[in-house]
Amino acid sequence: AQSVTQPDIHITVSEGASLELRCNYSYGATPYLFWYVQSPGQGLQLLLKYFSGDTLVQGIKGFEAEFKRSQSSFNLRKPSVHWSDAAEYFCAVHYYGQNFVFGPGTRLSVLP
């Protein structure tokens, strides 16, 4: 069965520092990959997605993610974090004909 791991449950960074959130997936084939963000008590908003082509994808709010097939990873990055980025981040994978599988999430705290 597919699975998605996000090794970091909680990350704290200072405002202005760089950020990398990790995501790894199981299963052999390359899935469609997504990163979502959730503010407290809200729904999920899509940040970016990857399905083919250039392995570095750009998203909204200054985020980017890099797909590495050899590592089965799709890590999310941002060069300079803003206080408003404090939220929970979910990685998700999707294979043709199957349901989405979401990771457990990484909660991001931002220090002033």
Place this chain on the structure above:
Amino acid sequence: DGGITQSPKYLFRKEGQNVTLSCEQNLNHDAMYWYRQDPGQGLRLIYYSQIVNDFQKGDIAEGYSVSREKKESFPLTVTSAQKNPTAFYLCASRETGDSYNEQFFGPGTRLTVL
């Protein structure tokens, strides 16, 4: 504006009661989903529907029921058989034409059992 609405935002239920959570979308999406979210567990799929008048159980369907009589509506009923219903419930929809299409989410309903 196109989007997904969920109501109510907060819902309180006494033990033994059934309650129904509303989900409506005007995105003209074929597929709709219900997820349950508990702290530290990500999103778990309750039910999904790929087309009107058809739906399938997800990973944690016990104690829940759904209907899909209209394309834009996918209500979820939490029955008294659900042992621990206190959670945050998210509805989503998706255009099924391409596999890379993302799911769009509503704002959620927080259900608390008193």
